[in-house]
Amino acid sequence: MRKLEDRCSSQWPEININNERFLNFCSNDYLGMSSNQRVLDRVSRELKTFGFGSAGAALLTGRCTLHSELEVKLADYTGQESALLFSSGYLANLGAICSLISKEDWVFHDRLNHASLIDAVLMTGSRHRRYPHLMVPSNSAPIGKKSFLITESVFSMDGDKICLNSLSNYCIENNSTLYIDDAHGFGVLGEGQGVAYELKNLSGECPEILIMITLGKALGSSGGVVLGPKRIIDFLTQNSRPFIYDTAPPPVVAAAALEALSILQESRGALTKKLQGNINFFRKAAKGACLPITQSTSPIQPILIGDAKVALGVERDLKKLKIYARAIRPPTVPKGTSRLRITLSSQHTEAQILDLINALKEVLANGYKATS
Ligand SMILES: Cc1ncc(COP(=O)(O)O)c(C=O)c1O
Known part of the structure; x- marks a missing residue:
């Protein structure tokens, strides 16, 4: 049996699906606690x-x-x-x-x-x-x-x-x-x-x-x-x-x-500060890349797409670029507001966030229309 310690360390913010590794931008584990060694x-x-x-x-x-x-x-x-x-x-x-x-x-x-x-x-x-x-x-x-x-x-x-x-x-x-x-x-x-x-x-x-x-x-x-x-x-x-x-x-x-x-x-706010730093970094880079982000200043950063099939297409194309972010469709969200739900963590590096931005830029430039 694998030891618990072997299971994780590098698991977050990467995710393993069918033996392929993806950058994970869809988990709610905002502080990486599920794979924290102390935990x-x-x-x-x-x-x-x-x-x-x-x-x-x-x-x-x-x-x-x-x-x-x-x-x-x-x-x-x-x-x-x-x-x-x-x-x-x-x-x-x-x-x-x-x-x-x-x-x-x-x-x-x-x-x-x-x-x-x-x-x-x-x-x-x-x-x-x-x-x-x-x-x-x-x-x-x-x-x-x-x-x-x-x-x-x-x-x-x-x-x-x-x-x-x-x-x-x-x-x-x-x-x-x-x-x-x-x-x-x-x-x-x-x-x-x-x-x-x-x-x-x-x-x-x-x-x-x-x-x-x-x-x-x-x-x-x-x-x-x-x-x-x-x-x-x-x-x-x-x-x-x-x-x-x-x-x-x-x-x-x-x-x-x-x-x-x-x-x-024990972190006395350092962990939430790190998370907020990543959120600010993402938002600044996304604005610079003219990506249609919303006003959200939380780790949940939706990209509104509208049509459910188009949102699934964006999810699929991001996956080809090794980015895992999920499309959310009705009935979870109202009709006509399907979206890509990106979540950020304190564990993401700036390089990983830039990989996400570049992938989004590439996929959205492929004719997908997102609404701001
Ligand atoms: C706002 C909100 N409330 C409640 C829940 C349910 O929590 P749990 O997954 O622990 O059942 C969720 C889970 O996604 C949620 O997002």
């Missing part, structure tokens, strides 16, 4: 102590000290009172939203929210309104009704970011709870704390806030965590079916996230 060593060690599977539901025998240590450390790092670990971000969204929102309540949610948020809202049976992307809802719930505003922080397919101040003010004015899916903000915004970093800069009062972070992106592991006031997290622990009736995540999954979190904390 691999920790997993190796904990594997010997805890074995692999958790073999039980969280409230029965499925949890060990690593699961609770992860919750405590994440709550502490983000300045939240308490946290609850689910097997995935998808289940965390379903588990929190479906337990806290009933048919009598009202939900206002961004038109471009992730599928897991949309599914969760539909499952609640609540009255809901989708407001225009990145705007503030233009209406509110009837007097006496409980309401929730649900949004991503950094949007998964566009890479653009909410105005936390405006949404927070809306929630204060309307006594709404603000639920933020920070899947693509955690490890990226602030020094790594994600949207929580920006809470302290809010100009006014802070509404009741719940934050969901995924462990499968910047932390390079797997799972989802809901963070917020202790009384709400305690309620979820006792009532959230996707938490209660699901086999707990393997201990080593929690261990990988714990080690990645330590690396992030």
Whole structure:
């Protein structure tokens, strides 16, 4: 059997498909944590102590000290009172939203929210309104009704970011709870704390806030965590079916996230700075090459193409140049907005980013039309 250490080191930001190597510009492993040597060593060690599977539901025998240590450390790092670990971000969204929102309540949610948020809202049976992307809802719930505003922080397919101040003010004015899916903000915004970093800069009062972070992106592991006031997290622990009736995540999954979190904390912002440096470098070079990039300043840098078949053609031609970036098509994005979703990491070198720019220039010059 291959040792864990042999598996990785050079795996990111390259990817091996059918024994061919490609430059990887489509992973959400924004900080290269999934192949970080410290993470691999920790997993190796904990594997010997805890074995692999958790073999039980969280409230029965499925949890060990690593699961609770992860919750405590994440709550502490983000300045939240308490946290609850689910097997995935998808289940965390379903588990929190479906337990806290009933048919009598009202939900206002961004038109471009992730599928897991949309599914969760539909499952609640609540009255809901989708407001225009990145705007503030233009209406509110009837007097006496409980309401929730649900949004991503950094949007998964566009890479653009909410105005936390405006949404927070809306929630204060309307006594709404603000639920933020920070899947693509955690490890990226602030020094790594994600949207929580920006809470302290809010100009006014802070509404009741719940934050969901995924462990499968910047932390390079797997799972989802809901963070917020202790009384709400305690309620979820006792009532959230996707938490209660699901086999707990393997201990080593929690261990990988714990080690990645330590690396992030110890970096004191150096890792996010490196990532932002790469984003700025890409954007400057792309502008210089007249590539049709968007306003996004996150690691998610879409190139809007429009037609789904054309987007697939661009993906295919980039692959011939050894660049792996995926085309995203409906229903993941609205019809007519198919795109190439490029993601950047702190691990990319400037030379690799220039390879990407040159490949994009060559492919887009081949008659493909991209829209800016
Ligand atoms: C915004 C957002 N929320 C939730 C999820 C689901 O997270 P997970 O993959 O951990 O189930 C994703 C995953 O792609 C996502 O992008």
